[in-house]
Amino acid sequence: MNTPATSNTDAFSTRIEGPAPEVAISNDMIKRGLIAAPALIAVCAVIWGADGAISSAYGIAIVLANFALAAALIAGGARISLGFMMAAVLFGYLIRLGLIFVAVWLVKDTAWISFPALGSTIIVTHLGLLFWEMKYVALSLAAPGLKPSGPDTAT
Secondary structure: OOEEOOOOOOOOOOOEEOOOHHHHHHHHHHHHHHHHHHHHHHHHHHHHHHHHHHHHHHHHHHHHHHHHHHHHHHHHHHHHOHHHHHHHHHHHHHHHHHHHHHHHHHOOOOOOOOHHHHHHHHHHHHHHHHHHHHHHHHHOOOOOOOOOOOHHHHO
């Protein structure tokens, strides 16, 4: 359980110590993303050829890095203070959107890029992993990010 590190009642200066569930959730999503990656790359290869497969792999890398960075920003911000965490969430979102833009912009003129494959991979992977993880987080609020391991976990 997360506990405040200080007895100060000011919410903005309170910091959170203990395990970071957002990191566990992010790691779980990255594992699932790596499991689903070959199928998504294969689909893009069938539709758009080799350029589609490479673009899909690049898109998956962008999405997984985005989830890891989001978790790192939230966990790091919470250890400093809740006010800093709120700023990290808000501005981190904008920064991560900018990083996705830069990652796509850097490869816009390369010969191997397939924008339909890259765009669809980024969208499908983001939404697919979020919905896939949502199922497990909703089932196991006591240990978010971890799949329930047996019939006795419902209690």
